[in-house]
Amino acid sequence: MSYVADLLGSGSRIPLTLLAGPPDAVPLTSVTAVEALARLQRAPAGALVVVTGRSAAKAAGYQLDIAVRTAAERGVPALVLIGAGPLPITAARLAERADLAVLAAEEDCDVAEVVLYLGQVIRGDAGDSLARAQAALRIVRELGDSPDPADAGDRAVALLERVGAVLGRTLTTTDATRQGDAEPIWVAGRRHGGVTGPPDDAVRLVLPAVAAAIGRLRQLALERATAPGQTRSDILTELIVTERAQAGALADRARLLGLAVDDLHTAIWTTPDRPAGPDPAELAERRRLFDTLTLRTHQAPLPPGESWNVARLAADIVLVGTARVEIREARARQMIEAMRAAVADEHPGMVLRFGIGTPQRGIDGLRQSATEARAAAAIAARSRELVHTFDAAGINRVLAQIAGSPLSRRVVDDLLGPLDALGAERSAEAIATLCAYLDARGSLKAAASRLALHPNAVNYRIRKIVERLDADLTDPDTAFALHLACRVRLRD
Numbered sequence: 001m002s003y004v005a006d007l008l009g010s011g012s013r014i015p016l017t018l019l020a021g022p023p024d025a026v027p028l029t030s031v032t033a034v035e036a037l038a039r040l041q042r043a044p045a046g047a048l049v050v051v052t053g054r055s056a057a058k059a060a061g062y063q064l065d066i067a068v069r070t071a072a073e074r075g076v077p078a079l080v081l082i083g084a085g086p087l088p089i090t091a092a093r094l095a096e097r098a099d100l101a102v103l104a105a106e107e108d109c110d111v112a113e114v115v116l117y118l119g120q121v122i123r124g125d126a127g128d129s130l131a132r133a134q135a136a137l138r139i140v141r142e143l144g145d146s147p148d149p150a151d152a153g154d155r156a157v158a159l160l161e162r163v164g165a166v167l168g169r170t171l172t173t174t175d176a177t178r179q180g181d182a183e184p185i186w187v188a189g190r191r192h193g194g195v196t197g198p199p200d201d202a203v204r205l206v207l208p209a210v211a212a213a214i215g216r217l218r219q220l221a222l223e224r225a226t227a228p229g230q231t232r233s234d235i236l237t238e239l240i241v242t243e244r245a246q247a248g249a250l251a252d253r254a255r256l257l258g259l260a261v262d263d264l265h266t267a268i269w270t271t272p273d274r275p276a277g278p279d280p281a282e283l284a285e286r287r288r289l290f291d292t293l294t295l296r297t298h299q300a301p302l303p304p305g306e307s308w309n310v311a312r313l314a315a316d317i318v319l320v321g322t323a324r325v326e327i328r329e330a331r332a333r334q335m336i337e338a339m340r341a342a343v344a345d346e347h348p349g350m351v352l353r354f355g356i357g358t359p360q361r362g363i364d365g366l367r368q369s370a371t372e373a374r375a376a377a378a379i380a381a382r383s384r385e386l387v388h389t390f391d392a393a394g395i396n397r398v399l400a401q402i403a404g405s406p407l408s409r410r411v412v413d414d415l416l417g418p419l420d421a422l423g424a425e426r427s428a429e430a431i432a433t434l435c436a437y438l439d440a441r442g443s444l445k446a447a448a449s450r451l452a453l454h455p456n457a458v459n460y461r462i463r464k465i466v467e468r469l470d471a472d473l474t475d476p477d478t479a480f481a482l483h484l485a486c487r488v489r490l491r492d
């Protein structure tokens with residue numbers, strides 16, 4: 001169904017000007033032509049009437065008043081006058097009251113072409129749709145590829161406006177990730193909203209090309225905006241995992257990239273609820289997860305002086321907040337909620353566990369906060385918590401530091417090696433028993449209560465453990481070292 005509004009705008013092959021009346025009040029069912037204003041009394045109801053004679057341009061005001069009144073009485077929704085200028089005020093008011101649209105075509109136009117074109121539009125002929133679609137696609141080709149990423153965003157806006165003008169329809173973009181009739185816009189393999197327009201054959205033909213072009217332009221703009229962040233991500237990964245002796249050289253590179261390594265850092269360790277299997281699709285989904293969190297972090301509004309960078313370590317992702325003042329736990333939890341929202345939108349069904357490290361200063365502090373966050377995320381995964389965090393002081397921070405040191409881990413493994421030789425199941429039982437006994441300060445009764453065993457069973461196990469370790473638990477240093485080793489192992 002067509003309206004006068006469909007005949008207007010730069011998308012129209014025939015320039016028409018609306019002189020008076022509403023452009024979308026009454027649908028147009030057909031087109032007819034009359035030679036003069038006096039012949040309007042024979043016009044069929046519902047038809048757009050083209051007055052083919054050029055006398056309308058020279059008609060007196062009262063003649064135009066009569067013509068408008070006659071057309072309204074006949075049920076004509078629109079009049080096209082050849083070469084007419086502004087209508088008299090009385091005629092314009094009559095047209096408004098009667099919901100009659102009065103239009104003007106240029107005086108030197110081909111009247112036959114005007115009537116033919118209007119008939120095509122009103123009947124919805126394919127010729128008009130194809131012509132508008134071809135004109136729109138020329139603009140897509142012109143603006144859809146930007147050699148310079150710097151102007152990609154501006155080109156996307158211009159493309160939408162110019163294509164809409166040629167089609168004679170308004171095209172809009174939506175940010176919704178799922179939109180019923182919108183043509184999806186894909187950026188970096190993910191849907192980022194879509195393009196939509198009113199029902200129209202030409203619009204339907206052009207929308208896929210418009211959406212693809214906007215996706216390419218957005219991809220260019222995104223790559224330009226996130227390139228420094230991707231480089232910082234690589235440096236951040238190296239700073240977290242490298243040996244301390246090598247961190248100094250990396251820090252200089254990080255400073256050149258704008259990473260404020262000397263400020264305070266708060267790490268958030270993110271680990272999927274279950275490890276990735278060998279399925280290539282699942283591995284690809286994990287890579288997409290990193291891209292999703294990187295993009296959302298880049299787009300997140302941040303307080304002045306605060307920055308966040310993302311690093312990937314195997315299957316886990318680390319988000320590091322950096323500022324000159326301490327980023328508190330509440331702020332870290334806000335970032336976690338933003339990440340969860342992004343995952344819910346683009347990776348439905350994926351569950352993440354989070355660990356928050358304490359704020360620490362400098363390169364060593366960055367590594368310490370990441371170590372704490374990793375330990376906290378491991379605890380969250382075991383306890384089925386969403387988020388686990390360490391307080392500023394506590395044994396878990398000490399255990400996290402020991403667990404994060406390769407040298408300390410070797411010491412722990414050496415101490416507990418004789419128990420590890422028993423096999424995974426018996427070793428875990430022995431370490432849990434020894435830890436409970438040392439937690440209870442050597443009380444068999446208290447240890448038995450913790451383990452839900454009889455004290456005699458605990459006594460038997462401890463004797464076997466002591467024999468295997470060849471250790472003297474009455475020696476404070478030996479007991480302390482074994483106690484710490486058991487706590488680190490159980491924390492894992």
